[in-house]
Amino acid sequence: MSIPSEPNPDLLEPVKVALTPQQRFNDYLQSRSMRNTEQRRSVLDCVFKQHDHFDAEQLLERLPAKGEPGHVSRPTVYRTLGEFVDAGLLRKFVLDGRSVYEHDYGYPQHDHLYCIKCEKLIEFQSEELLKLRDEVANSHQFQVRSHRLIISGVCQDCRKGRRRVRRKVDLI
Numbered sequence: 296m297s298i299p300s301e302p303n304p305d306l307l308e309p310v311k312v313a314l315t316p317q318q319r320f321n322d323y324l325q326s327r328s329m330r331n332t333e334q335r336r337s338v339l340d341c342v343f344k345q346h347d348h349f350d351a352e353q354l355l356e357r358l359p360a361k362g363e364p365g366h367v368s369r370p371t372v373y374r375t376l377g378e379f380v381d382a383g384l385l386r387k388f389v390l391d392g393r394s395v396y397e398h399d400y401g402y403p404q405h406d407h408l409y410c411i412k413c414e415k416l417i418e419f420q421s422e423e424l425l426k427l428r429d430e431v432a433n434s435h436q437f438q439v440r441s442h443r444l445i446i447s448g449v450c451q452d453c454r455k456g457r458r459r460v461r462r463k464v465d466l467i
């Protein structure tokens with residue numbers, strides 16, 4: 296098991312999975328008689344380098360720019376992200392009208408706290424929350440497939456920062 300050199304307290308630890316994301320994606324493509332391509336491979340490598348929450352535009356910035364070798368066009372990136380979601384590699388959710396992606400394959404189920412100031416996402420897991428979800432669903436004879444909870448607010452750093460900024464203003 297590899298431990299990242301600088302663990303981020305806001306993110307969870309990955310879980311062990313049998314296949315690499317590339318292997319899993321190959322299986323998906325084969326089941327649909329699609330071919331893997333250099334572009335799909337490089338987008339997947341880039342996406343799975345580290346766990347993160349990102350949108351398509353942020354991913355485009357991490358990939359080689361136009362004119363550089365290995366450049367992937369915007370429409371291809373958008374289409375490929377859709378394939379990764381379809382293949383169960385990525386989860387997609389909407390945040391402030393943006394489509395945000397993160398790892399699904401090899402990553403535990405979790406929910407998020409979202410800071411409206413710095414747009415940071417903090418991950419957390421709660422057994423109690425899952426129990427409550429199932430109880431609510433049961434009471435409606437509802438079968439749970441998934442859920443998405445995002446708690447909006449202001450993170451600790453921003454709450455501290457805000458006080459500092461105010462003090463600076465007071466000094467002037």
Ligand SMILES: [Zn+2]
Binds near residue numbers: 450453
């Ligand atoms: Zn914040």
Ligand SMILES: [Zn+2]
Binds near residue numbers: 348397407416
């Ligand atoms: Zn997350």
